[in-house]
Amino acid sequence: GIPLIKGKLAEHAACILMKFLYAARMARFGLLRAITSLACQLTRWTQECDRKLHRMMRYIHTSKHLRMIGYVGDTLNKVTPHLFADSDLAGCTETQQSTSGLHLCIRGSKTCLPIEGQSKRQSCVSHSRPEAEIVAADFGLRLSGLPALDLWHVLLPHKLALIFHKDNHAMIRVIK
Numbered sequence: 001g002i003p004l005i006k007g008k009l010a011e012h013a014a015c016i017l018m019k020f021l022y023a024a025r026m027a028r029f030g031l032l033r034a035i036t037s038l039a040c041q042l043t044r045w046t047q048e049c050d051r052k053l054h055r056m057m058r059y060i061h062t063s064k065h066l067r068m069i070g071y072v073g074d075t076l077n078k079v080t081p082h083l084f085a086d087s088d089l090a091g092c093t094e095t096q097q098s099t100s101g102l103h104l105c106i107r108g109s110k111t112c113l114p115i116e117g118q119s120k121r122q123s124c125v126s127h128s129r130p131e132a133e134i135v136a137a138d139f140g141l142r143l144s145g146l147p148a149l150d151l152w153h154v155l156l157p158h159k160l161a162l163i164f165h166k167d168n169h170a171m172i173r174v175i176k
Contacts, residue, residue, distance in 0.1 A: 009053060010045035013038070016053065020060070027067040029117025031060070033099060036119070073110030077156060081115070081148045082107045084165045085140030087122070087132040098122045098132040102140035104148055107163075116144055133171035137164075 009016070017039050024031040034056055041049045084103040104116040120139065126132035141164070149162050166172055 004044070004046045007045045007047045007050035009050045013045055013049065013053060014042050016057075017042075020056075025117075028060075029068065029103060029114070029119075031056075032117060033101070033119040068114045070105075070113035071111065072106075072113055074108035077159060079106050079108035079111050080159075080161050080163055081105070081145075081152055082163045082165060083140055083145045083148070085133075085136045086167065087126075087129075087136035095121075096125050098126050098135065100132075100136035100139040102136075102144050104140075104144045115148070118143060130168055130171040130174055133166065133168040134174065137166060137171070137175070140164075 007013070017035055020031065021035050021039070024035055038049060038052055038056065082105050084105075085100065086102075087098045087100050099119060099121050101119045102117065103114070106113045106115060118139075122132065122135050122139075124135060126135060145162055145164065149160065152162070153160055
């Protein structure tokens with residue numbers, strides 16, 4: 001094969017990406033997948049990685065006004081954890097694997113507080129959108145939903161609920 005040329009930012013990429021990762025975990029969950037995807041390339045950083053990092057930096061610079069906000073206006077007994085899980089079908093062009101994403105927040109009529117967001121490439125290759133959505137639902141419930149219920153049980157033992165949101169009607173029918 002053709003030898004890959006090391007990128008100019010190879011020595012500094014880890015530092016740059018970790019700073020972005022910290023900021024994304026605090027205020028921009030939507031950037032997590034792009035950052036971690038580039039971080040997987042740190043040991044084999046190429047000029048193409050330089051280009052992708054530059055493109056991501058331009059996007060972040062032009063979208064600084066986009067960030068998560070949270071507000072709390074309800075008492076603890078009027079709020080409930082909400083879990084959103086979603087996937088893309090065959091999102092990775094190289095492996096055809098989907099990516100699962102989740103967003104956990106606390107919501108009430110006057111409250112919306114983001115708690116956690118994660119994104120991870122699925123370990124299987126799904127053959128349909130509902131299959132990828134089931135894998136994403138499992139990812140969300142295992143990693144965030146069930147642990148949230150444990151915490152919720154400590155905070156409000158008389159109100160044990162988790163509202164789980166899905167947008168794929170075929171997957172919902174399969175689950176039912």
